[in-house]
Amino acid sequence: MAHLPAQITDWFSTRGWSIHPHQYAMLDRAQDPATLLIAPTGSGKTMAGFLPTLAELAEGTHEGLHTLYVSPLKALAADIKRNLRAPVEDIDLPIRIEDRTGDTTSTQKKRQRADPPHILLTTPESLALLTSYEDAPRMFAGLQRVVVDEIHALAESKRGDQLMLALARLQTFCPGLRRVGLSATVEDPQAIARFLACHPDPCNIVLADPGPDPDIAMLETEETPPWAGGGAAYAIPAVMEQIKAHKTTLIFHNTRAQAEIFFHNLWLANENALPIGIHHGSLDRQQRERVEAAMVRGDLRAIVCTGSLDLGIDWGDVDLVIQIGAPKNVKRLVQRIGRANHQYNAPSKALLVPANRFEVVECVAALEAVKAHALDGDPRGDGPRDVLCQHILVAAAAGPFVADDLYAEMSSAGPYAGLSRDAFDACLDFCATGGYALRAYDRWQRLMQRPDGSWQLRDPRAAARIRMNMGTIQDTDTLKVRLKRNRGGKPLGEVEEAFAASLTPGDTFLIGGQIVRYEGLREMTVEVSRNAAKKPKIATFSGTKFATSTQLSNRILDMFAQVTWPQLPRHTAEWLALQRHVSTLPERGRLLIESFPHDGREHACIYGFSGRNAQQTLGLLVTKRMEELGLHPLGFVATDYATLIWGLDPLTEPAPLFQIDALRDGLDTWLAGNAVMKRTFRGCATIAGLIERNTPSARKSGRQATFSSDILYDTLLKYDPDHLLMKITRDEAMRGLVDFGRIEEMIARVGTRIDLRRLERVSPLAAPLLLEVGKVPVKGSAEEKLLQEESTRLMEASGLAQVSER
Template sequence: MTGSAVPKEIEDWFAGRGWTIRQHQRDMFAASQAGKHAMLVADTGAGKTLAGFLPTLADFCPSQFGEVGPPDGLHTLYVSPLKALAHDVQRNLITPVEEMGLPIRIETRSGDTPSDRKKRQRSKPPHILLTTPESLSLLLSYPDSFLMFSGLKRIVVDEVHAFATGKRGDLLALSLSRLQAIAPAMQRAALSATVAEPASFQQWLAPWGDLDQTALVIAEAGADPEVEILLPTEERVPWGGHAATWAIPQLYEQIKANKVTLIFVNTRFLAEYTFQNLWDVNEDKLPIGIHHGSLSREARRKVEGAMARGELRALVATASLDLGVDWGDVDCVVQMGAPKGSSRLLQRVGRANHQLENPSRALLVPGNRFEFLEATAAKDAVDEGQRDGEDFRDGGLDVLAQHVMACACAGSFHEVELMAEVRSSLSYAWIDNDIWDRVLSFVANGGYALRAYDRFKRIVRLKDGTWRLTHPEHAARHRLNAGIIIDSEMLTVRFKNGRSLGRVDEGFAASLSAGDTFAFAGTCLEVLQIKDMDVTVRATSKSALIPSYGGARMPLTTHLAARVRALLDDRAGWGRFPDDVREWLEAQDHRSVMPAPGKLLVESFPHHKRYYSVYYTFEGWNANQSLGMLITRRMEERGLQPGGFVANDYSLGVWGLKPIADPVPLLSPDILADEFVDWVQDSHLLRRAFREVAVISGLIERQQPGKRKSGKQVTFSTDLIYEVLRKHEPDHLLLEAAWADARARLTDVGRLADLLDRAAGELVHLELDRVSPLAVPTMVMMGQERVSQGSVDDELLLEAEGLAGLAMSPD
């Protein structure tokens, strides 16, 4: 194919629908014609997917292939973060392919694909294969992958922002490098609607050192979204709670008024909880569905099909559907609870109308007053077109080990050649000879402390520097266990006599150490030990140090946190807030001070014969939860008799039997070098991180032929190896990887470190005679057991009103 003109068949198809090819679609086509890779940033509804596939469709137009005939074999790979998105793209691609009469076969491949189809796809692949990073990596582990991908012309990575900065992105980056080695002429394309720094993703997409051959295409802006904040019609904005149950009656009226309403929540529990509350008020028996990752494949497919056919009036969903799924009849998107980031909100808002010229309509439903401020900050960011996102970091060594094993399964490799291939990706350009040798050594025999065990001997080095499998059975075992997503486990809380009290999320249990106390099932419990999948406890008369916890939490972005601080400091802007929120802030400004930008406010006050301190950090729940653990340890050492703490995205509340006269020593940066290390070593955090990297790297197998290990069995195996390595090889590759995960992902240690570095210069400590208005939402959480997030019960409301009355009363 020569020239840069879009084929006539495609031009005619657009014209037949009354459309014109947009400039960014032509630019993507031109980049492909010039032999370049391309990164596209375009608003939702701008035709991103079609822009990515335009060069592929062109190659199959009769006017281009002429008498030679259409291309044969696998032509284009499409990689998405979600199975649902791949199926949606397949539905949407079939229409232009069929209407233009193009000879293209399109299929999907994921963990849900039947095994016989998977086998056939390797021997007789379709022209376009829609898949996920994990399934692509598995395909590359087969010896016939060299033949299957040798003629690959193009790979399209959709919603690249959703996974490029994490371990799934590491796996995909390595797969891109391998594909480029197999098919050197392959072109890369990436698509996104919500990238804060497009140039960073352009660099991630490009082969290392080949940035000038990677085009960055920025599309024209679409219609501005219409975002509103839903407020109570009769009541006040709640002091506490996250489920926004107050809004259910108003939400139901919205559902009745709209054609289709898509309701997003932040956790699977809240999806079930909101769905049930809507059914309780659904007097008209409207068809309302639910979609989240814990549902069976059949249930998810059923609701996706119902939405595609226009059979639902509303759908409650988690992040399982907030990427790219195109349902044109959705006329309103609702975000229940805090949005946590402007890019995430924009992504979800874009599910409505899904047309560039028409504005998407969205409602934000805050669960409490701080969430109202966060919703306002997110709305302002959307209105201004400001986006946020996660930073890129070095690729994970556990993912690299998995990839090396996949390459060995496909065939023997030369270490120098594979290292060059690995280093051609931005994620692993930092790998040096020493780290590479350690990775190879680990894959070969598990490392120094484990090399005596035959089951860890997976690859062997020949004299010429070539590596191969020690036995073919290792390939089958790798394919059974490869993957990046590790399901979170639930641990059972039980007494020493074996009686069970229930289960807690592993993320919460991981932060506990022997001697810690927490409230559960109406009882204060002391941790005796955490072993396998059990938290063994005893009842105690001590106060619960950790009174609350919740399941998986989306982090509050740094960008949005800064905006919330700015709102608090912008007194002139308070006039646009509801009266009760404005009065709340004015009372705070009168009695105390505002936690403005560049200021770390700490308030201390007595209440009911105890002494409380609230730290307004705005660093997110993970960082605040970790800081609470560390501060209470220091308080204990200094004889301040800590009683407990509670954390949310905005603040940390700590109480004890003695007052904190000066919080500065509690926040000195050396806390990360001393108490942090001790806490991580003593708690379950490092063990949990080690289990995940052990599974990802292939050291521990979750599955054997015909049988899957239980979480308890996997934990038992990894705990044994963990103890061996800590004792005999403390610098083992996986311990290093586990530390990196524990420090970054499990504790947000980067944000915590920044906070501690700023503390000495920014800290403002106020000693008050009673609770401040701003502290009320934090105080409401104190002492309240929250096994799962839900509605604010009567007791919590009464406590909130009592505290609020005290805080808001005149001097």
Template sequence: MVEIAAQVPEEIADWFAGRGWRVRQHQADMLAASQAGKHAMLVADTGAGKTLAGFLPTLAAFCPSVLNGAAPPDGLHTLYVSPLKALAHDVQRNLLTPVADMGLDIRIETRSGDTPSDRKRRQRSRPPQILLTTPESLSLLLSFPESFALFAGLKRVVVDEIHAFATQKRGDLLALALSRLQAIAPDMQRVGLSATVADPEAFREWLAPWGDVDSVALVAGERGAAAQVEILLPEEERVPWGGHAAIWAIPQLYRRVCECRTTLIFTNTRFLAEYIFQKLWEANEQNLPIGIHHGSLSTEARRKVEAAMARGELRALVCTASLDLGVDWGDIDLVVQMGAPKGSSRLLQRIGRANHRLDQASRALLVPGNRFEFLEAWAAKDAVDEGQRDGEDFRPGSLDVLAQHVMACACAAPFDEQQLLADVRACLSYSWVDQSVWERVLSFIATGGYALRAYDKFKRITRDGHGVWRLTHPDQAQRHRMNAGIIVDSEMLSVRFRNGRSLGKVEERFAASLTPGDTFQFAGLNLEVEQLRDMELVVRACRKAAMIPSYGGLRLPLTTHLASRVRALLVDRAGWARFPDDVREWLEVQDWRSQLPGPDNLLVESFPHGGREYSVYYTFTGWNANQSLGMLVTKRMEDMGLMPGGFVANDYSLAVWGLKPVEDPAALLSPTILQEEFIDWVQDSYLLRRAFREVAVIAGLVERQHPGKRKTGRQVTFSTDLIYDVLRKYEPGHVLIEAAWADARSRMTDIERLGDLLDHAAERLEHVQLERVSPLAVPVMVMIGREAVPQGAADDELLLEAEALASAAMERDMPL
């Protein structure tokens, strides 16, 4: 403690002592790293005071004992970057207390898409000492000429929850922004914070400028109390065969809500958030205050719920990943995960929202929707108990994001191409960019590319004879700022009452299906459509029955780490005794009638059912990879004359059917399928077009927003499809076609996991031919014909169909 006290200013030490706290070793280590002039990466459990540790050097710089009579630092001193707007606002609330208690002269403000435009203008000319923002808002700030003066005195950048976005496109954008900031403020220190990093060294390398890992101190936090994780099981019924909404659990869940002070209930989709909220409210006999929170709700609605939670006024809150990260509400005593957790790190992050104290165990309840989800929940619980985390690998930075960043730099000021290339290469994500790639990116921004250079609308920057680039017209800056961003969701329409009060947004494709008089449920209300005009749905509250809006977007992937754990559970026969009787019986009958897919084999079952021939592939590669495999296998079946009829997929398996039986599945799974059919399929499918739409918007080739007008999703799709067809025919090597292929391979098809599966398929494939459906096949078989029905809405039908299939699969003709 003597060593720690010597490093901490007296004002901070007294503040800790006054609260009965101590400065933890990792907090002191973060302060020491800053004093030594080093960047720092802190990995510490939730509740360990990570955020305060990241800000301690900033607070210390404003302490009178450190200033020794000098004036406090003026201008922007510290930049805090988080992946969520809610987290930035929560951090602001929690920082204001110590700043006020210590009497420090520090202004703290937030900046995001929700910040009023007049405040944004004022922040550029008179910034606070601490600014809390997101990667997108930071990139926009860097696009203004004032950015050089604004950031010239910047001392620190604190990147919170770094694991949540560093491996994605938002991380690419932030990496480029950090390099830009480092060029403006060479002495700026970088800080990364996380509780759930599986490979700290990889993130340390990502954080380091110019790959100088030694310049980044790696700080490990004190270990917290082990989380208490429980799996909820039906009291009288069996664990369901199919479905994902886990509606069976609502009565039991409501009793838990009644017993707790505050319960945070996570769902994996916005649809399920609305659906679970509706079902929970129907069970709410005591009229408890229960809220809902997801990214499509209006800013006003989200802020209202967040404030109510901070004041301890809600007994339960149903939410999505919009509240995954770092929000510090200490009165939450139970976190619930509805449906499959999909990854141990994600689950650990969500569990950490309970108690939010290092010395108190967080309590979590996992509610599986079906039997495979029960195994996944068990595997995730084991991983959490063992402290094992999973995560995504880093991949090369995306070219569409690079194009957006270059355009932002051009909006700020003319740039020298070699100097900017040096800045770009200073970050790990783009260290691979060579002169050839760089020239292609610049050429694209300057002309749109070879096939589009005849059109003036695509000419955004121009170069003089000395390698200096500038905007072709000042208006380009406004156009860029109106359209910049990384998150390209489906086009959204505003939902509002006639008096102008906004409720949030629903997807355009859903809104297009509505006519006046139709009803839907949103923001916890039943709404009737009065009018659809421009980009707005005008509604009124009603008491009529209502459907729930459906949402597009990619599904949360089952991590490789968790998939391996589920496979291990399947073959651990001695461990089945821990499972409920019906789950244990399910596995025992499967083991007797067929086989179980283990860690080192690929099980394929074939059987007749309902006049068709089925094959089920137990891949455990996640939904995206299984969808891709289904497309490829049915195409190859067609070429082989097997007359395929279709397929369905979940995270664990793929079911394919046709009129003729599959005698040799190995022939359908040869690795050449990725070299031949995959390319043809992706080019001819919607996937590459969808990927191109996203990269074209991110790169600024197609603009969604014009002054006073916003394009509809249909107009954006028409524009991008037209350009895609031109480029595919006349310039197939265009930089955005390359970027679209990278997206299609990674996010939309999960080609890496699919490739690993196919590489080993021939040597580890085990084909079992059965007379009827197997127990393990029932969860995927009940999905047939239901994929177009929103999750939850068809659960009762699914369960009835599952029982019919299960009676055949589980028929007790095995010896007892």
């Protein structure tokens, strides 16, 4: 066990704190090659990761960098620096602590490379950049330990793959380097341990006492949830009462758009003028920092937010978390719940607010999953090859390398432990020549072999361009939004380029919780003025949509199989009972399809329960199959649980529509020339280094980058369809954007067990999808009134009028 100096134990004692068992366990394992600590939020897991470092540095004999701390968020690194400096300064330990992120000045960065601190706090992108310099071996020469915080969040994205490749590089510099991973929410500890390990060395797992179960329930409201929609405006009065009754409340949303709309409505209802803020990734950095600073001071009573506050920043005064809308994912919900009562052995308090009637069912399923400690998550696949290509270029920027050595280094990283030599060589050839169809162009001839067989950059000046384009976070083609002034007014945030292109002068929209009027576009900046309207003409820019996890979908289907539903509110239980009476409820292992006429069109509702992306893809593929079979589909709409298709002909024989080979062929044809595939190609090609977003002279706009990537995509599709980047793009699209794997899983699960129910009218479960359709053409001030009229009409048509009044 690592010795803990008396001055550190005395510091704990003076504060009335005791060292927890899991913190002692991390001291015991201080010399292990890799250790994963899973401990609840507020249990001191970050201190547990740093205790061995503080113990070793307290001796005052170590020179240079000792411990590297890596987190997914710049704000989290700054928060840890603030919290870590307290004991260091109180005890007067001879330890320098600094952070290095995109916000660090160039002067500080240069000094850190020449004279690194004892503890450096950084992000995956900044670390990868540091490894690309020739002097990296000297900077990291004395490195003893790496602490990776919120490792579960990094493991879910390419940022984690990039980080593990960077750690493999550090392990080459420092063979005795020890790795520590910290997380509160891990559904598969062994998988995360393999991700963190330097193969073939093992990674040990330390499990802390999970503490008390969270105090979590559904918010009770006087008004019942609507049949469709995602704003949860009906719950505003009840949410405001909860804000008044607590110190600080975090109100989480699944999209930035929903957060903006809810914040606006909440502010209109804020008769007592309570201090309420909004925080999400599209807001201007200074505005986010002001909100964070106000949080630290305890000045805010509530913060409407998105995933930007998911991770472990320590907001001590938060005593309530409210999740607006179904959480879609149990692990994400648990992570958000942990933001309340951020202390050991204190139960977190959270309330769920379903946005519509179906989400009531999903919220109850999520509550049951949390109580059962059943986290969800998809198994990790192999490390993506576009990140591998980028790392090869990063290695080349640092100096010549031997292919055998680089392959051994990369295959020691957890995500790439199964990397074959052929796959590595294909990536190396791509980095060197651009691949078969592009090797005739000098701009993609980036690497060359030296007489001794090692590899180096063909042009040493390319190292700077490689560094300028490093990273795996892909821009969403955003434009800055500023108040219109002669010389450029106050920055408000960013909107997607596609959204800006749709605006005309006079349009009003929400950003930062305020309504603004679009004045024009100048020098790639959206200029706006403040507007006193009570409702924006256009709600807001688009935002990320999460898909309901497989586990939650299965729990919902299991709930449908119950005879009665005592755990559901009366109005929702009666809704499901009416569905069972009018039609039937979807079952696990079977596929329910309802066919019915409505408004002079034939409709078919397919209950796949496969998540929004997969259901959207299913709509595309099934309508294509319907056309091939002589049916006449006109359109479709998808939710997390169903796809509704309308057309001219009734569906009488569904089996031919779900032949997996035909669907796969249809997907390949559709993907080849589709914008989804081109957008995916652009992202992969940018990460792999084929396309540069940043050049020494200027940064390309999203439109310029799209134009150049589209030309490349069309060229490769025509002349080299088996090009490495085309294969990477297809894998990426299949796994993420179209989620075809869940369609395959659904079809394999149901086989030939397809139940077609022909109904005389819309069923209770299908009615919300018709409301989704009805919302599309309805705009302006009459939107809510028309939507309510449409809702009432549909409810009456399906026999739901009486239920909707309860």
